[in-house]
Amino acid sequence: MFKRLHDDNTFVFTFDGTDIQACKGETVAAALFANGIAALRKTHTSSSQRGPFCMMGACYDCLVEVDGKTVQSCMLPAQPGLQVNRAKAQDE
Amino acid sequence: MTIRSESEFAVVGGGVVGLSIAYGLLNKNKNVTLFDEGDLALRASRGNFGLVWVQGKGAGMPTYAKWTRASASRWQSLARQLSNDTGWDLALQQRGGYSIYLDEKSLEKKVATLTELKKQLGGDYPFEVLGHNAIKKEEPHIGKDVVGAVLHHEDGHLNPLVFLRSLVKATQLRGLKVVQKKVTLITPSGNGFTVQTTDQQQHLTEKVVLASGLGTKALGETLGFKVPIRPQRGQVLITEKMPPVINRPSDEIRQVNEGGIQIGASAEECGFDDKETIKTTAELASNAIKQYPILAKAQLVRSWGALRIMSPDGFPIYQQSTTCPGAYFATCHSGITLAAAHAQLLPQWLCGDGAAITDLGIPFHDFSENRFDV
Amino acid sequence: MATDDTDIVIIGGGPAGMSAAICAASHGATVTLLDEQPTAGGQIYRGLSNGDNRIAGLLGKDYQYGKKLIDQLARTTVQHLTNTTVWSVDENAVITYSKDHQANRIAAKIVIIATGALERPYPIPGWTLPGVMTAGAAQILLKTSGIVPEQPVLAGTGPLLYTVASQLLGAGVKIAAVVDTVTSKNHLRAAKQFPITTPGPLLTGLSYLKKIKRTQTPYYKGATQLKITGDRSANGIEFQHKGKVVSLRSNCILLHQGVIPNTQLSRSLRLEHHWHSLQQCFHPSIDQWGKSSLDNIRIAGDGAKIGGAIIAEHHGTITALGALADLEKITEQTRDKLAALPLAAIHRLDRLRHFLDALYAPPVHYAEPTDDTIICRCEEVTAGDIRRYAKLGCVGPNQTKSFGRCGMGPCQGRYCSLTVTEILAAENKLSQDEVGAYRIRSPVKPVTLEELASLHD
Known part of the structure; x- marks a missing residue:
């Protein structure tokens, strides 16, 4: 659904244990999009799927978990070796 | 100026106290009109903590302890009735609640207070003291700095916003008339009262109940009440939704049924300022992490301040006007805990049978504002 | 401290x-x-x-x-x-x-x-599905990472929508369709505001539209009743166009309705x-x-x-x-002297802005979402819920917040506040000023309790 115009300076981080290829300067949300991953979490209220919506830190739909904290993947620079997980919903 | 409506009861105040009373009166088939303000009114009912709380209430006034317990024991029936009316679940849980302590001295002091209260209540006051290991067994996420807790088995909590919404819907279903205008003046007239609103309308009523929290002051004084109340700011934090981490509520921290962790219990004297401050919210956060270290990484989504309605001794006031009989004044800072009493017992007093409450072993005249006369 | x-x-x-x-x-x-x-x-x-x-x-x-x-x-x-x-x-x-x-x-x-x-919230059924994002979000992906959507549908109206379309076309993206909600009523209204000077930015805007035409990108003007389809993620969009239902397939829908x-x-x-x-x-x-x-x-x-x-x-x-x-x-004299040029520039550009505001005013349907449309993305409160709260007596957004958690999530109303105001204004027959907006409380962006606690002395 998304593609990179240029593939340079690639490195790898993990999302739920899976290797994700990222390019320098990308946020986690951007890298996931480039790898065909748009759905990042389920909502607490109805367990519906959500993914990045605004890409500017305003909507909080792109939440993921890093180091036990819920963070916005669109505001989080991808870095080599970073371990990113899906944020847990209330029923998980 | 036109006369709009005639009713047996006018209830001034659309918060939890006013609505609970109105609900009770409607259940007694009374004709009730409720007056409520606009969107930005000071609304204690929308800032509260959602506890149905017994422990410690009434230390220094056993009647209040009895009144609190009378309400707590009626809460399941109120919740059932409201759910039947509306189809909504209040998420009421009365499986006990804690006061959690980080130092031995404060814990001992609390235990002494509750022991004295238990004595005054004839030994019927089900609480127990849990040491660190005992509370850790109940609450696996409790911090190492917690020395112990008091567990009172009659304590509980609910979703206060669903409760508020349920009261609005249930009273609407039972024929409550609502006037969404601020009341400017209430005057005795004929066999009752004239209630005047900001839009210059007049409403006639046989009896009037002032349940308008901090807004009661000016209205009440013209009806002969002293209204000795003041605002006290409480600040509350709410985190992002989390998987279940807290089993039972405490008077400072609870996990709401939607998953967020609510943290509260500050008290500040700062007039009508209901803003949140970093100083107090930082203190609340620090205390919460000591009690439940797992909360350190939780994201705080929002904080807010709201104003409690405090009487000089902190206990409720229920008063009928001596100069204008038929005018009643009700106030408390525990509108959730006391809602069942307000819906099921207070209407008897409003309908002229206060003795029925006293017959339950709760000397109702103790709540008169005359107790503040020197 | x-x-x-x-x-x-x-x-x-x-x-x-x-x-x-x-x-x-x-x-x-x-x-x-x-x-x-x-x-x-x-x-x-x-x-x-x-x-x-x-x-x-x-x-x-x-x-x-x-x-x-x-x-x-x-x-x-x-x-x-x-x-x-x-x-x-x-x-x-x-x-x-x-x-x-x-x-x-x-x-x-x-x-x-x-x-x-x-970006103005544009609540339509399905707008919370993964694969749906704002046109601005797609532009941010392009600006920061050189990442572009494949065969997206752009829907809504506003200068940014055409800008993004043009930039994506320039990057070699094949756009599945531009679904434009602008109406001819807007054209009439805008004509009265036509700026006499500063045609520069206007010409740029026109060149974007021309590019959409030149590349033979499917373009639907005056679309209404937009609805995103899909179960777990977006797989297309449906809308009314010239009296017919049009249904398009795409797993990337870019919405925009101005800012x-x-x-x-x-x-x-x-x-x-x-x-x-x-x-x-x-x-x-x-x-x-x-x-x-x-x-x-x-x-x-x-x-x-x-x-x-x-x-x-x-x-x-x-x-x-x-x-x-x-x-x-x-001094105040210096201030006034130095402000003269920027003030004159704003005055000049304001005329163009009024024209754009009139031309790309959001369509009526944006403020009247269907009952099943989610308004508060965080707490999943629908337009129907808000209308029901209005019937229970909610005159303002802070009451709907207490009644249904609308606006209580982490975004604190950024993507629902305006819609809630519009719905309550319509339901209660009040002006938007009378209805008002959410009271916003700190933190305006979530912060961990440990960070907040570190400020405790």
């Missing part, structure tokens, strides 16, 4: 914030600029400092223009804190922010809020706001120098009124000049 007062603290590093900082520093004020992004530029010039000419080339000269401001800012004495999230500003101009997972406070004599715009001021901080400060009927949103009330209803709080750029990058840049300068004069760094 707060260090010694800085003369001026500016929140937001877009055109308004950058120009305010440059101006204030050049007249001897101590200036701190707090910005959420890793580099200066705001959303409009985002990624420009990365220096990737392959991408800057695709984005055009209006984008590259921002380099001038970014370079100028770098040459000043301004203390520029990047990756810095402000989550509280109080009425004493004390700002609390997070940087590197650490909470800090800074006190200012004057705060300039330059937090720019947000509105980001008023989270000004609301949290309980500043005065008013409804602006042409822009169909609330503006914080400010005087000609950007001064809000609190003397020490100023608002510059799109956060005050939507004007676009160039107006924001001039407004930033004017707001800084007002602050400098109040701090007695310059």
Whole structure:
């Protein structure tokens, strides 16, 4: 659904244990999009799927978990070796 | 100026106290009109903590302890009735609640207070003291700095916003008339009262109940009440939704049924300022992490301040006007805990049978504002 | 705790914030600029400092223009804190922010809020599905990472929609369709506002539309009843066009319905706001120098009124000049002299803005979402829920918040506040000013309890 115009300076981080290829300067949300991953979490209220919506830190739909904290993947620079997980919903 | 409506009861105040009373009166088939303000009114009912709380209430006034317990024991029936009316679940849980302590001295002091209260209540006051290991067994996420807790088995909590919404819907279903205008003046007239609103309308009523929290002051004084109340700011934090981490509520921290962790219990004297401050919210956060270290990484989504309605001794006031009989004044800072009493017992007093409450072993005249006369 | 007062603290590093900082520093004020992004530029010039000419080339000269401001800012004495999230500003101009997972406070004599715009919420059924994002979000992906959607549908209206379409086409993207909600009524209304001067930006806009035509991109004008299809993620869009239902397949839908001021901080400060009927949103009330209803709080750029990058840049300068004069760094005469040019420029560009506001006014259906449409994305509250709360007696958004958790999630109403106001206004037959907006509380952006606790002395 998304593609990179240029593939340079690639490195790898993990999302739920899976290797994700990222390019320098990308946020986690951007890298996931480039790898065909748009759905990042389920909502607490109805367990519906959500993914990045605004890409500017305003909507909080792109939440993921890093180091036990819920963070916005669109505001989080991808870095080599970073371990990113899906944020847990209330029923998980 | 036109006369709009005639009713047996006018209830001034659309918060939890006013609505609970109105609900009770409607259940007694009374004709009730409720007056409520606009969107930005000071609304204690929308800032509260959602506890149905017994422990410690009434230390220094056993009647209040009895009144609190009378309400707590009626809460399941109120919740059932409201759910039947509306189809909504209040998420009421009365499986006990804690006061959690980080130092031995404060814990001992609390235990002494509750022991004295238990004595005054004839030994019927089900609480127990849990040491660190005992509370850790109940609450696996409790911090190492917690020395112990008091567990009172009659304590509980609910979703206060669903409760508020349920009261609005249930009273609407039972024929409550609502006037969404601020009341400017209430005057005795004929066999009752004239209630005047900001839009210059007049409403006639046989009896009037002032349940308008901090807004009661000016209205009440013209009806002969002293209204000795003041605002006290409480600040509350709410985190992002989390998987279940807290089993039972405490008077400072609870996990709401939607998953967020609510943290509260500050008290500040700062007039009508209901803003949140970093100083107090930082203190609340620090205390919460000591009690439940797992909360350190939780994201705080929002904080807010709201104003409690405090009487000089902190206990409720229920008063009928001596100069204008038929005018009643009700106030408390525990509108959730006391809602069942307000819906099921207070209407008897409003309908002229206060003795029925006293017959339950709760000397109702103790709540008169005359107790503040020197 | 707060260090010694800085003369001026500016929140937001877009055109308004950058120009305010440059101006204030050049007249001897101590200036701190707090910005959420890793580099200066705001959303409009985002990624420009990365220096990737392959991408800057695709984005055009209006984008590259921002380099001038970014370079100028770098040459000043301004203390520029990047990756810095402000989550509280109080009425004493004390700002609390997070940087590197650490909470800090800074006190200012004057705060300039330059937090720019947000895309107007455009709630239609299915807009919460993965694969649906704002047109601005797609543009950010292009600007920052050179990532582009494949066969997207762009839907809605507003200058940015056509800009993004044109930029994506330029990047070689095949656009599945542009579903335009603009109506001929808008054309008539806009004709009355036609600007006599400054056709430059207008010609640019026309060239975008021409490019859409030239590339034979399917273009549906006057679409209504938009609805995104899909179960777990978006797989298409349906809408009414010329009396027929059109159904298109795409797993990437880019929505846009114009932009509105980001008023989270000004609301949290309980500043005065008013409804602006042409822009169909609330503006914080400010005087000609950007001064809000609190003397020490100023608002510059799109956060005050939507004007676009160039107006924001001039407004930033004017707001800084007002602050400098109040701090007695310059005289009022100097202020007035220096403000003359930017004021004249704003005056000139305002005429174009009025034309655009009229032409791209959101369609009626945007403010009247169907009952099943989710309005509050965070708490999943629907338009039908809000209408039911109105029937229970909710006259204002703060009541609907208590009744149904609408606006209580982490975004604190950024993507539902305006719609809730519109629905309540319609249901209760009140004006938007009478209905009002959410009371915003700190933190305006979530912060961990440990960070907040670190501020406890």
